[in-house]
Amino acid sequence: MLARLGPPAAIAAVILLAPLLFQSGYHFRIGALVWINALAVIGLNVLMGLAGQVSLGHAGFFGIGAYAAAVLPARYGLHPLAATAAGAVLCAAVAFTVGRPILRLKGHYLAVATLGLGMLVAMVLTNEVWLTGGPDGMPAPRPDLGGWRISGPETWYWISGTVLVLGVLLAQNLRISPAGLALGALHDSEVAAGTLGVDVARSKLVAFVVSAVYGSVAGSMLAFLNGHVTPDRAGFLQSIEFVTMAVLGGLGSMIGSVAGAAVLVVIPQVLTFFHEYEHLMLGVLVILIMVLLPSGVVPALSSLLARRRKE
């Protein structure tokens, strides 16, 4: 019970308490950005941390979700919430179709194939100007619910926070379920998992589809928060950023996903004081964290705590 509900409860507490430190709408905006990125990273973590399959194309699904939220209401009059759902279904379908052939690949080969998938999505979003507005992107609508217009960073802070907690809860349930055990098993030994009745190819595909849906929903929320979408959200750098968040926070750790997202979203904002040294300092910080805490921030700190408690 504690093992299952601990992480979502801890994350919910942070979401509830963080605003005590906030002084402006800008802070709420940054908070919302952290929760949105964290949701995408939780999805990536189902694939990478749980099933052990790398993806360098996760932003492709993030981008599809973002553009579904912008394009479908603007061009086809869909309600933004329905557009979010449609984006998630589309991502699930793409992941299901593409995942079948590419998840047969392992390690570096899988990395390059997923990289290609992400780049393909970014390219389509950039080039199909009639649909997507091209490299400059396009505006995304402000959704309304029964006449109440959902906008403003504070509102999106609470919505994205709620969706994140829900996402963590579902991922946590999955992790301890028989399906999640099978994913952990094929991560450790595909051969043994197979001889115990786990359909390895199918299990990987399921993890890929789940991760894609998380990415899509996160992308849609980003579109609503920003009121604007651009193709670089689907691009290579965004994918790398997601992987960095997942690894930095700690692969396989829910709280780590949130911590990783927080580091990569918040620190650059703090570092803007240093102007041209901003990227340099962020790079050095990431290297330092990985050298000093190679298993990621959260797993390293929690094992340190556990050791302290024993002594």
Next chain:
Amino acid sequence: MNLLQVEDIAVSFGGVRALDGVGFTIAEGLIFSIIGPNGAGKTTLFNVLTGLNRPSHGRVRFRGSEVTGAPPHRLAAIGISRTFQNLQIFPRMTALDNVRVGRHLQERTGALRGMLRPPGTAAAEELSRRTALELLDRVGLANVADKPAGGLAYGIMKRLEIARALASGPKLLLLDEPAAGCNPAETAEIDRLLLALKRDGVTLALVEHDMKLVMGVSDRVLVLVEGKVLVESEPQAVRLDSRVVEAYLGSAHAGGGA
């Protein structure tokens, strides 16, 4: 009744014939051992029977239906499971969770179901835990249930693999060197376990170098040499067969106790 029929199996790795014209049948309820010098093709044969290697020639029938080349998870579903010579435990999981993975075929394993935890999930989890714990107890490992499997001693891991394979409810269990690296006490433990499993109606195929164990528990023994069947008979007959003695004396395993 014949549980498994193997006909004229051949496997080649880049021109090297690992198995060549191997055929035998395993009758239900017996302990069937496969022995032979290192490199004779014993593990390759197990790999063919569990779908990890595809034979280039020949057929495998299980309970009358052909299963040649079927993938591992489908063979597991019809009742063929195994352990591995080079351990394949899930090191980052607890011993208990290792066994719970073995129950995959008995569980409802939908991802959506896992995420949404419909009513009855907690009860199903409790049942799964209890059953896994009983299986651990059966191989004498109830005391390490909550320990990470990667940190367990070698002989313990061997028995953990047996418990995990049993959890899949096999009709035919293939054990690849279950006593390798075990001390005499642990080997005696495995000896008792194999006979108990046989009493429960599990058919066992055993690859093992410990001749005392093999001769003590087996109903039939097949000797494999250089990918070919040298002889298949009762343990006593195999022990006295001059060709077997020659094959073994010519190898590093002359001191195996045969």
